[in-house]
Amino acid sequence: MLETIISALPDMMVANAAPLLVVVPLMLAGICVFVPNGRAAWVLTILGSIISLLCALTLLLQVGAQGVVSYHLGGFAPPLGIEFRVDGLNILFLLLVTCIGVLAAIFSWPTVEAEIRAEKHRLFYAAHLICFTGLSGVAITGDAFNLFVFLEISSISTYVLVALGGTRDRRAFPAAFNYLMMGTIGATFFVIGVGFLYAATGTLNMVDMAERLALIDADNRAVVAGFAFIVVGLGVKAAMWPLHQWLPNAYAYAPSFVTMFLSATATKVAIYALVRFGFTVFAPEYTFEALNVALIFGPLAMIAMLACSFQAVFQTDVRRMLAYSSVAQVGYMLLGIAIGTSAGLSAGLFHLVNHALMKGALFMAVAGVVLTYQGTRITDFAGLGRAAPLTMTAFAIAGLSLIGMPLTAGFQSKWYLLQAMLDAGWGIAAVVIVASSFLAVIYMGRVLQAVFFQAPVNPRKQRREAPLLLLVPLWILTLATLYIGVQADWIIDLVQAAAQASFVPEGVL
Amino acid sequence: MVQFILERANYWAIIGLMMVGLYITFQSANMIKRLVGLSIFQTSVFLFYITLGKVAGGSAPILFGRDAKGHGAKVDHSADPGTHGTEVAHAETHGLIEIYSNPLPHVLILTAIVVGVATLAVGLALVVRIRESYGSIESDEVRRMDIGVADAQDADALVEATS
Structure with missing residues (x-):
């Protein structure tokens, strides 16, 4: 079926899918500013996201056929020119970002209309498209400095998007400001790291860099310093514990749509960059044997899983609770990456995809509640199970997936991760996974108990579902969660291909 | 020190x-x-x-002097035998006579x-x-x-x- 859709596309688009995926949303962002009203900008945003998704699907087929798709920007051949390079690893992230992008774009209109002032709608969508461009650019580029530029394109527009929550709650401004400070320090650390690597290798192309780093002595101090700066810099962007301080406030006070989109994509893309550097640019032997990164990542990931789940238990605001839970879930992904085996990496990536789907669904449902009932405290959720059954059933399914109930996606990836841990002999990590899931039972349980078993506090709350535009993407994400929970083979194939691609970059070494 | x-x-x-x-x-x-x-x-x-x-001794990375004349063509090094010593040897590897910083x-x-x-x-x-x-x-x-x-x-x- 996929082939028939792709064959219907114009040849020009198929041949240039890699640059178009990034360029189309960027151009549409510019056009968005000049359209007459917000609704037109919304249509353009959906259009841009769908074109990007089609490009990503084209690339998926091309990667399946030829292994690696390489596009030379401006016709300058790498390593001198900038290269867009798609292999098994980043196609996963391109698909994730574009799929979430399309669903988020469709769902956005009711909440944006309610939360953002009308004269800012066009600018809001322009900023969102730029953010989308940046995130897909990070996932597609094969050039280390270009990755920094795309990272900052997405981050700067994210600061703006978070700050737009300030019309509803002024705490969004300091939250955005702190995010800006942390994010910029993180990005600058990344640039310092790239500078060290450039000094050591004389190249910026990531594949070329990998080849040259393999020839350099493992004790080279410039390389070690470069590695440290890059890991810390990307760690800030990925909300790696203890560098996650920006995240809870930014997620809690941003407009609902922004929270949903960011939670499903932004930290994920930063983790992609971390995997790309940890496994492809620096060989796994270097990362895990010479530097023994597992001893740093492993404990940090485990602390994140326990400490942030524990903090989530005590939150009174649902969005803050989910934000802390996000940091804990980043811990699961990093744990999978930290053990440095192929099974661990694919488990981490699998959980990453699942987490994007279920956190996306959870935040969409919360957006629905914000839209109809104007509240995000747990007490505001009381009795909503009867008032908005469709929204809240989806919320509950995604929440159970977050806990790791069997028959949901969360169970599949946690089980997979557990097996990888036991195979690698990390018994304590397996215990931490189970313990953190119990904490998830408590914090999700508090909300679900309020939703389904408490009488509404406020009797004015009548039966009101979220609008259809919001329910459709919400249920697509929820059904995807259930589908992966039952039939996970295809996605496991995809993440295993991704893990393999990050271990041995094809065509080199 | x-x-x-x-x-x-x-x-x-x-x-x-x-x-x-x-x-x-x-x-x-x-x-x-x-x-x-x-x-x-x-x-x-x-x-x-x-x-x-x-680069030590390098100038701004804009072609000048003898390099500018040979722009686009292969510079003939034999016409300028080793007056600059090691510097020329270094520059020769890049096909240029003057030394430039990395742009x-x-x-x-x-x-x-x-x-x-x-x-x-x-x-x-x-x-x-x-x-x-x-x-x-x-x-x-x-x-x-x-x-x-x-x-x-x-x-x-x-x-x-x-x-």
């Missing part, structure tokens, strides 16, 4: 600026000062890249400067909005106000739940 320090003057400046910038960023409560610190920190990184690109870091830093300017602009705009809605640009005062509001909301919620 003195030579060791002076030879690396650029790097000392980078480290100094970087530490000054980070210190201001973390220590100061005033948001404008924190942005100033951030800019100093970023500037140290610009200096780091430019230092990386500098790539300059270009990268141009991009990084643009990113830095954009970040600073967004940061300052946010400070303006914080000033408008809180009446202060001191982060600890802003935090105190937020905690006060949160406490009041919790008290309200308690009243609402008990009544």
Whole structure:
């Protein structure tokens, strides 16, 4: 079926899918500013996201056929020119970002209309498209400095998007400001790291860099310093514990749509960059044997899983609770990456995809509640199970997936991760996974108990579902969660291909 | 010792600026000062890249003198036998007579400067909005106000739940 859709596309688009995926949303962002009203900008945003998704699907087929798709920007051949390079690893992230992008774009209109002032709608969508461009650019580029530029394109527009929550709650401004400070320090650390690597290798192309780093002595101090700066810099962007301080406030006070989109994509893309550097640019032997990164990542990931789940238990605001839970879930992904085996990496990536789907669904449902009932405290959720059954059933399914109930996606990836841990002999990590899931039972349980078993506090709350535009993407994400929970083979194939691609970059070494 | 320090003057400046910038960023409560610190920190990184690109004795990476004449064509080195010693030997590997600094870091830093300017602009705009809605640009005062509001909301919620 996929082939028939792709064959219907114009040849020009198929041949240039890699640059178009990034360029189309960027151009549409510019056009968005000049359209007459917000609704037109919304249509353009959906259009841009769908074109990007089609490009990503084209690339998926091309990667399946030829292994690696390489596009030379401006016709300058790498390593001198900038290269867009798609292999098994980043196609996963391109698909994730574009799929979430399309669903988020469709769902956005009711909440944006309610939360953002009308004269800012066009600018809001322009900023969102730029953010989308940046995130897909990070996932597609094969050039280390270009990755920094795309990272900052997405981050700067994210600061703006978070700050737009300030019309509803002024705490969004300091939250955005702190995010800006942390994010910029993180990005600058990344640039310092790239500078060290450039000094050591004389190249910026990531594949070329990998080849040259393999020839350099493992004790080279410039390389070690470069590695440290890059890991810390990307760690800030990925909300790696203890560098996650920006995240809870930014997620809690941003407009609902922004929270949903960011939670499903932004930290994920930063983790992609971390995997790309940890496994492809620096060989796994270097990362895990010479530097023994597992001893740093492993404990940090485990602390994140326990400490942030524990903090989530005590939150009174649902969005803050989910934000802390996000940091804990980043811990699961990093744990999978930290053990440095192929099974661990694919488990981490699998959980990453699942987490994007279920956190996306959870935040969409919360957006629905914000839209109809104007509240995000747990007490505001009381009795909503009867008032908005469709929204809240989806919320509950995604929440159970977050806990790791069997028959949901969360169970599949946690089980997979557990097996990888036991195979690698990390018994304590397996215990931490189970313990953190119990904490998830408590914090999700508090909300679900309020939703389904408490009488509404406020009797004015009548039966009101979220609008259809919001329910459709919400249920697509929820059904995807259930589908992966039952039939996970295809996605496991995809993440295993991704893990393999990050271990041995094809065509080199 | 003195030579060791002076030879690396650029790097000392980078480290100094970087530490000054980070210190201001973390220590100061005033948001404008924190942005100033951030800019100093970023500037140290610009200096780091430019230092990386500098080749000893090299000029700006624009073709000049004998290189400019041979632009686009292969330069004939046999016409200029070894008057410059090792420098020529170094330049010959690149097919050029004069020595140039590496232009790539300059270009990268141009991009990084643009990113830095954009970040600073967004940061300052946010400070303006914080000033408008809180009446202060001191982060600890802003935090105190937020905690006060949160406490009041919790008290309200308690009243609402008990009544």
